[in-house]
Amino acid sequence: MNQKQIRRSRSWLPAVVGLDISVPAIHYALDTGLINSGWSEDLEAQDPSADLRKALQDVSLIICTGGASYVGFSTFSRIMRAIERNRNVSVACTVIRMISYDDNAETLRAHGLDTEKLPGVVLRQRKFVSVQEKSADIEKVVARRLDTTGFEDEGPIYRTVRSSGVTSIKPTPSQKLQFMTQAHLSFFRHPSTMQLITLSTVFFIASALAADCSGNSNSRLEEFKEAYWSAREKMCSNSDCTYQAACTISAQKSVGSSWAKTTVVAELKRKNTGGKKGFKDCWDATEDIINQCVIGNHQLSGTWESDGQLYQFNGYFA
Template identity: 35%
Template sequence: MHSDDVNPTDATVNSTADAAAETEVSAAIAGVGAIPATPAAHAVPPAANRRMVRAQGQSNGVHKQREVSAPVPAASGGAARDGAHREGAMRFDETGKVSLDHIYTQPDPHAYFSTLRRLDYVIPQLARPFFSQLIEERRARLRRPPTVLDVGCSYGVNAALLRCGLTMDDMYDRYGERDGEAPDRAVLLARDRELVQARQSRATPRFVGLDSSRPAVSYARAAGFLDDAVCADLEERDPTEAERTVLAGADFVVSTGCIGYVTERTIDRIASASERSDRPWMAHFVLRMFSFDPFTEVLDALGYDTVHVEGVFPQRRFASAQEQQQVLDTLAAVGVDPRGLESDGWLYARLHVSRPRHAPARRTARAGHPADSLIGRPG
């Protein structure tokens, strides 16, 4: 996980697809345990990015990786587009996923979005309406804009989408090359600050980020996507008093890919940072190769109920045929059936929503709305 800055924001769902997803969210969010469970169709992928997960393959806190020479095939057949037959050294972790660590340590998000665009990284876009709905649920209970903590925030992608109402395609275009040249950091920051200022309102949530990449978090804060941040690896240690104060202010904790990269230790330390009776709600999108059971157990001991939302969500395309085969091997080892999903060329995630048991369930989804099909049962 990369942690450094923190920033929460509110986003308006602009498209019909987002509106539908938002209602789907409301069902999942509305009532832990009281939501219908109809099998859901796969969410349609847009484009976005997500960093490597570090769950298995850790040795003394260091992510084990192996380097091999492998081609990056074209999109047909499920591999990354725009990377046809490019040979080069690719590093993999022990789960089989290609390592993209280098794109999280640059002074600006250009490399991050350029790389993830080729992989059709889309999970933040699919997560946005769910997060937005939960933010509104939280706002209604608190009667104020909530503080959102993004775990593994990197360059503040989730905050940017939520705060400014952007899409992943918007982000890819913002940070892509112009006339064959990489954008200047100062120009990017000035443009981002102007956007944030234009979209900011008194109703905007406060966004905080947690990541271990100081360059990424620093950019997110300087751009205004994050209001505050913690740059730390909570897998390795407890938060400092100053960090604990920041974490304790969270009303809603989200993530779109760091689970597996971080374990239940980090989530436990976040939830335990607050001494309030009203602990933060949580919503985590987790790749299917990683079990959420250890997190559910830790959260249960802290007084949470967890809903495993029905349906799956595409994260990104595989970077190569080799990555796909290695991930398929990992899925087989943990007993997850990849047919019709990872076997077709995409990594898929599930959504897990956790709330304190005393939080009253409130259903906001309209009866018969398509959102109902993505809602799960507690489990």
């Protein structure tokens, strides 16, 4: 077992426990502040250590980011046995389209959690590393009777979203989409992360954390925006929508020579006009704020002038 702990920079962030068989991946996640504590253990092969079992006691959300191809029912079963309850526990898992999630879903059902696929949501995982990998992936996706047109045919690997929980307390699809949006932005350094409900403790089944956390944050934000537009269009194509911009800013307003505290929330309400343009307008308005910010460690900071008023703010992706 390899464990290391650090204090995260913002007290309002949830406590996050990380798991990966790779020691460098855990160290990277700790050093960048993505997790509070981490273990390098293989729960596919053996039960969790006493320390990890203790850390799992307060977990409310289990997240697996694209690792379901090698993180199987043995891991999920051992985690659920360590948690020793099914109330106030949810599982969020992104699953690449070439594999089945049935075994994991059956295991979670045995522990009292029902699993459903989030409708209309297909997210990018990563680019193919070779022509051979692309060909093999498409073959497996087609074998599962899924259409690759507009998805794997055009380059990247795609994944769907599974959420598991006690049926009586699971959020609605629209709530889940909202939570997913908030989580994507809150953890934009790790854009495949999801969060479905507000929680005090989160548990990561890390999926190649070191690889996922690298890259340009601006390109990751662009990638998320594209996926978000697609998901929002599918969820809201036949109804009016209220778009809550995923940026809440605690601001100080310039009043003479002093600063007065205020709060700025970017919110846009509009009737859905159909197509991508309506949602792009929302994003463009949000970017008027975001593009004037210095983005670092999940925070926003900078100054913003609006209607002749100067704002100085420190905020976060909400």
